[in-house]
Amino acid sequence: MGLRYTCGGTLISKFFVLTAAHCTTVRGVAILPEIFSVFLGKYNLFGGDVSVQEKEVYKVYVHDEFTYRTLDNDISLLKLKTEAVYDNYVQPACLWFNNVYDQLPSSQIQGTVPGWGFDITDSLSPTLHAASMPLVPDRTCELTNPLFYVQALRTAKKFCAGYTNGTSACNGDSGGGFHVFVPDLAKSNIPDVPGAWYIRGIVSTSLSRTDAAICNPKAYAVFTDVEKYLDWINIYVYS
Numbered sequence: 001m002g003l004r005y006t007c008g009g010t011l012i013s014k015f016f017v018l019t020a021a022h023c024t025t026v027r028g029v030a031i032l033p034e035i036f037s038v039f040l041g042k043y044n045l046f047g048g049d050v051s052v053q054e055k056e057v058y059k060v061y062v063h064d065e066f067t068y069r070t071l072d073n074d075i076s077l078l079k080l081k082t083e084a085v086y087d088n089y090v091q092p093a094c095l096w097f098n099n100v101y102d103q104l105p106s107s108q109i110q111g112t113v114p115g116w117g118f119d120i121t122d123s124l125s126p127t128l129h130a131a132s133m134p135l136v137p138d139r140t141c142e143l144t145n146p147l148f149y150v151q152a153l154r155t156a157k158k159f160c161a162g163y164t165n166g167t168s169a170c171n172g173d174s175g176g177g178f179h180v181f182v183p184d185l186a187k188s189n190i191p192d193v194p195g196a197w198y199i200r201g202i203v204s205t206s207l208s209r210t211d212a213a214i215c216n217p218k219a220y221a222v223f224t225d226v227e228k229y230l231d232w233i234n235i236y237v238y239s
Contacts, residue, residue, distance in 0.1 A: 003037060005045060005116065005124065005172070006023060007019055007020065007023035007172075007174045007175035007176070008114070008115045008116070008117075008172075008173060008174065008175045008176030008177070008203070009023075009038065009078065009175050009176065010093050010176070010177040010179075010199050010202075011040060011084055011090065011091070011092045011093065012092050012093055012094075012095060012199070012233075012237065013092055013237055014080075014083040014084045014086070014092075015079055015080050015083055015084070015237075016077050016078065016079055016080070016236070016237050017038055017077070017078040017080065018075070018076075018077060018177070018199065018202065018226070018233070019075075019076050019077075019078060019175035019176075019202065020074045020075065020076060020174050020175040020202050020203065020204055020224065021062045021063055021066040021068075021071075021073065021074045021075055021076040022066075022068060022071060022074055022174065022204070023076065023174055023175040024036075024060050024062055024076040024078065025062055025066070025068060025076070027068055028066060028067065028068035030060045030062045030076075031060060032060075033056075033057040033058060033059055033060050033078075034056070034057070036056075036057040036060070036078065037054055037055070037056065037057070038054070038055040038056075038057060038078060038080060039052055039053070039054055039055075040052065040053040040054075040055065040084055040089075040090045041053055041087070041089035041090040042128070043127060043128045044126065044127055044128075045116045045124060045125065045126050045127065045128075046126065050089065051087065051088070051089045051090075052089075053084060053085060053090060055080045055081065055082060055084065056080070056081040056082070057078050057079065057080060057081065058079045058080060058081040059078075059079040060076065060077075060078060060079075061076060061077040061078075061079065061236050062076045063075045063076065063229070063232060070151070071152070071204055071205050072155055072157075073155075073157065073224075073229075074158075074202070074204040074205075074224045075202060075224050075226075075229050075232070076175075077233065077236050077237070079236070093177060093179060093197050093198060093199040094182075094196050094197065094198045094199070095198065095199060095226060095230060095233065096180070096198045096199060096200045096201075096226050096227050097227055097230060098227060100180075100182055100198055102186060103182045103183060103184075103186045103187070104180075104182065104183075104187070105183070105187050105188060105189040106189075108134060108135075109134065109135040109180055109200065110132060110133070110134050110135075110180070111132070111133060111134070111135060111161055111178040111179055111180050111200055111201070112130050112131070112132050112178075112179045112180075112181070112197075113130065113131050113132075113133060113161075113169050113173060113176060113177070113178055113179070113203065113221075114128055114129065114130040114176060114177070114179070115128070115129065115130075115169065115172060115173035115176040115203070116128060116129070116172050116173075117129075117169060117170040117171055117172035117173030117174075117176075117215075118170040118171045118172055118173075118214060118215065119170075120166075122212070122214060124172050125172075131167050131168070131169070132167075133161050133162045133163060133167055133168070133221075134161060134162075134163075135159055135160070135161045135178075135200070136160050136161060136162070136220060137160075138153050138159070138160060140160070140220075141153065141160035141220045141222075144164070144219065144220065145207055145219065148207050149207075149220070149222070152204075152205060152222045153222070156228075157224065157225050157228045157229075158201075158204060158222050158223060158224055158225055159201060159222070159223055159225050160220040160221070160222055160223075161178055161201070161220065161221055161223060162219070162220040162221045163220075164218050164219065164220070165218065166217045166218055167217070168206060168215060168216075168217045168218070168219065168220070168221050169203045169206060169215070169221035169223075170206065170214065170215040170217060171214050171215055173203045173221075174203050174204070174205075175202060175203060176202070176203045177199040177200075177201065177202060177203070178199070178200045178201035178202070178203070178223050179197045179198065179199055179200065180197070180198050180200045181195055181196075181197055181198075182195050182196055182197075182198050183195040184196070199226055200223075200225075200226060200227075201223030201224055201225055201226055202223055202224040202226065203221060203223060204222050204223055204224045205221075205222045206219060206220070206221040206222060207219035207220070
């Protein structure tokens with residue numbers, strides 16, 4: 001059986017990849033680790049990369065309160081069998097925590113969501129794309145479609161981001177990160193200032209189109225809030 005792309009993920013240490021629980025389960029039950037392969041440093045979905053590290057998965061950790069019908073606690077960790085090698089193409093993201101806000105130049109959080117998700121052709125992108133989008137208040141989301149967003153955001157452990165102009169996370173982007181660049185120099189908005197990328201959220205779900213079971217790119221996407229799960233993540237990463 002050949003390899004099949006399913007989801008994105010974010011490297012957070014030499015042994016752990018953070019992703020969505022719905023990417024690593026079937027009807028809420030964790031998929032066996034030997035089913036997975038993780039590709040680090042990848043740009044082209046099918047071959048042609050300069051420096052890719054393929055890793056086998058040693059263990060799948062699904063949040064014990066994940067509910068597949070509602071996507072509550074949609075977060076999972078993959079522990080790699082062998083450690084990732086950091087280089088120009090493979091680097092870990094930092095984990096978001098509340099004090100990071102003090103470093104940002106603006107109260108408006110702008111995130112970058114990379115992935116191979118569906119593009120305007122309604123098919124997976126052959127190369128890695130990255131969409132820039134703002135984090136938006138829950139109320140803004142809920143007013144656009146109360147039935148969907150009130151349910152999706154009811155636990156206060158998710159957030160909305162995106163625009164309503166066709167820029168959004170879509171099918172195939174699940175498990176990928178909402179990444180925020182944080183400058184080392186507090187409040188700095190100087191171009192090319194040194195800093196680090198923090199994972200603020202994980203692509204969880206989005207509103208479907210009315211004519212097809214794929215995302216509506218003119219609707220906001222919903223992300224698992226990484227900060228709400230720091231204790232859970234640390235149990236496994238630092239145990």
